[in-house]
Amino acid sequence: xxxxxxxxxxxxxxxxxxxxxxxxxxxxxxxxxxxxxxxxxxxxxxxxxxxxxxxxxxxxxxxxxxxxxxxxxxxxxxxxxxxxxxxxxxxxxxxxxxxxxxxxxxxxxxxxxxxxxxxxxxxxxxxxxxxxxxxxxxxxxxxxxxxxxxxxxxxxxxxxxxxxxxxxxxxxxxxxxxxxxxxxxxxxxxxxxxxxxxxxxxxxxxxxxxxxxxxxxxxxxxxxxxxxxxxxxxxxxxxxxxxxxxxxxxxxxxxxxxxxxxxxxxxxxxxxxxxxxxxxxxxxxxxxxxxxxxxxxxxxxxxxxxxxxxxxxxxxxxxxxxxxxxxxxxxxxxxxxxxxxxxxxxxxxxxxxxxxxxxxxxxxxxxxxxxxxxxxxxxxxxxxxxxxxxxxxxxxxxxxxxxxxxxxxxxxxxxxxxxxxxxxxxxxxxxxxxxxxxxxxxxxxxxxxxxxxx
Numbered sequence: 001x002x003x004x005x006x007x008x009x010x011x012x013x014x015x016x017x018x019x020x021x022x023x024x025x026x027x028x029x030x031x032x033x034x035x036x037x038x039x040x041x042x043x044x045x046x047x048x049x050x051x052x053x054x055x056x057x058x059x060x061x062x063x064x065x066x067x068x069x070x071x072x073x074x075x076x077x078x079x080x081x082x083x084x085x086x087x088x089x090x091x092x093x094x095x096x097x098x099x100x101x102x103x104x105x106x107x108x109x110x111x112x113x114x115x116x117x118x119x120x121x122x123x124x125x126x127x128x129x130x131x132x133x134x135x136x137x138x139x140x141x142x143x144x145x146x147x148x149x150x151x152x153x154x155x156x157x158x159x160x161x162x163x164x165x166x167x168x169x170x171x172x173x174x175x176x177x178x179x180x181x182x183x184x185x186x187x188x189x190x191x192x193x194x195x196x197x198x199x200x201x202x203x204x205x206x207x208x209x210x211x212x213x214x215x216x217x218x219x220x221x222x223x224x225x226x227x228x229x230x231x232x233x234x235x236x237x238x239x240x241x242x243x244x245x246x247x248x249x250x251x252x253x254x255x256x257x258x259x260x261x262x263x264x265x266x267x268x269x270x271x272x273x274x275x276x277x278x279x280x281x282x283x284x285x286x287x288x289x290x291x292x293x294x295x296x297x298x299x300x301x302x303x304x305x306x307x308x309x310x311x312x313x314x315x316x317x318x319x320x321x322x323x324x325x326x327x328x329x330x331x332x333x334x335x336x337x338x339x340x341x342x343x344x345x346x347x348x349x350x351x352x353x354x355x356x357x358x359x360x361x362x363x364x365x366x367x368x369x370x371x372x373x374x375x376x377x378x379x380x381x382x383x384x385x386x387x388x389x390x391x392x393x394x395x396x397x398x399x400x401x402x403x404x405x406x407x408x409x410x411x412x413x414x415x416x417x418x419x420x421x422x423x424x425x426x427x428x429x430x431x432x433x434x435x436x437x438x439x440x441x442x443x444x445x446x447x448x449x450x451x452x453x454x
Contacts, residue, residue: 088385088398089429091415092128100419102185103142103368103407106447107149112417114425115139115153123167126411128427132167140185144195145448146208152195156183160197162211173211174199184223187285187444189235189451196227196235203227203237205250217250226285226444228451230292230308241278245310254310256280285327287440288453295336297324303338305352314352318342327368330440331375331390339365339379345388356392368407368443373433378416380404385418385428400426407443410435
C-alpha cells in the first residue's frame with residue numbers, strides 16, 4: 001500500500017511538472033504572439049499615417065492647382081460643382097413642331113415664332129398654345145420681325161415670305177428655277193424699309209412693302225453667315241470668302257481682307273466670268289459692339305475683332321481646334337462671350353484678353369448664348385439649357401430633349417424659350433430678369449432678330 005501510494009504520488013508530481021511546463025510554454029508563446037501583434041499594429045499605424053499624410057498633401061496640391069487655373073482664367077470658378085446645379089423650372093412644352101435649328105424670335109405681345117425644318121412657321125402664345133402655323137417650306141433661317149409685327153422667313157429654296165401677324169401671307173418673293181436651292185442658315189437683317197437677304201447668289205435689298213428687289217450687292221455670299229446693319233448705315237455681310245460692307249445703294253465701301261489684286265475685267269475673263277472667292281471664311285454670324293466693332297468666329301478656332309471700317313483689331317485663338325458656329329454676344333460692360341465647338345464658354349475683355357473659360361459639359365455648343373438682365377449667360381447644347389453667372393459659375397440647368405442648335409430668347413418677365421432638334425419648344429421660368437440692355441445681348445441683337453447695331 002505504501003509502495004502504491006508513493007508511486008501515485010510520484011506520478012502526480014510528474015503530472016504537475018508537465019502541466020507547469022505547458023503553462024510556461026503557453027505564456028512564452030503568448031508573449032511572442034503579443035510582440036508580433038504589437039509589431040503588426042505599429043506597422044499598420046505607420047502606414048495609415050503615411051497614407052493620410054499623402055492624401056492631405058495631394059489634396060492641398062490639387063486645391064492649389066485648381067485655384068491656379070481659376071486665377072489664370074483657364075477654368076471658371078464653380079465648374080467643379082456642375083453636377084450639383086439646381087434645375088430650371090419648366091413652365092410648358094410644345095411638342096407638335098418638327099426639328100428647329102434656327103433661332104427663335106419673340107414679338108412685343110409675347111408671341112414666340114419658330115421656323116421649323118418640317119416646313120412650318122409656328123406662332124405660340126405666352127402660355128404655349130398654338131396660335132397658328134404657316135406653311136412656308138423647310139426652313140433653317142431665323143424669323144425676322146418688322147416694326148409692324150410682320151414676320152419674314154426664307155425657306156430652303158430661297159422663297160422669301162412676309163407673313164401677317166394673324167398667320168396669313170402678305171407676299172412672297174424670290175424662289176424660282178435659278179435660286180440657290182440650299183439656303184442654309186444665312187441670317188437676314190431688317191430696317192424700316194428693307195429686308196437684307198440673299199437670292200440667286202447675291203445679297204438683295206427686298207422692299208418691305210411689296211417684296212420687290214431694290215438692288216443687289218457684292219460678289220456672292222457665304223452659307224451660314226449673317227447680315228448686320230451698323231449704326232453708320234453700312235450693311236455688312238459674309239461675302240464670298242471675305243467680309244463685304246455696302247452702302248444704302250449696294251455699292252461696296254470696304255472688304256476684309258481687301259481683294260488683292262483688285263477685280264478687273266481680265267480677271268473675270270480668266271476666271272470664266274466668276275468673281276474669285278477669297279480664303280477668309282467665317283464660322284459664325286456676327287455681333288457688333290457699341291463702338292461699331294465687329295466680332296465673329298473665323299476658321300482655325302479664332303474670335304476676330306474688326307473696326308467698323310474693316311480694319312483688323314485683334315484675334316483670340318482657343319487652345320483646342322474646333323468649329324465655332326455660335327455667334328458672339330456682348331455684355332453691357334463690353335465683355336464678349338462666345339460659345340465654342342469644344343463645349344466651352346469663353347469670356348473676353350474688350351481688348352481680347354481672356355477673362356475666364358468654363359467647360360459647359362454636354363458637348364459642342366452651336367447656338368448663340370443669350371444674356372439676361374443681371375448678366376447671367378444662358379446657353380444650350382446637347383445636354384439642354386444651362387445658366388452661367390457673369391463670373392463663369394454654373395447656376396442652373398435643365399433638359400430640353402435632344403440637341404439644341406436654336407439660339408434661345410428671353411421674355412421681359414425672365415421666361416427663357418428654347419427649341420431643340422427633337423421638335424420641342426420649351427419655356428423655362430428664368431429668375432434673372434429680361435434681356436440685358438447691351439449692344440448685342442443675343443443672336444442678331446434683339447428679340448426680333450433685326451441684326452441692327454445701335
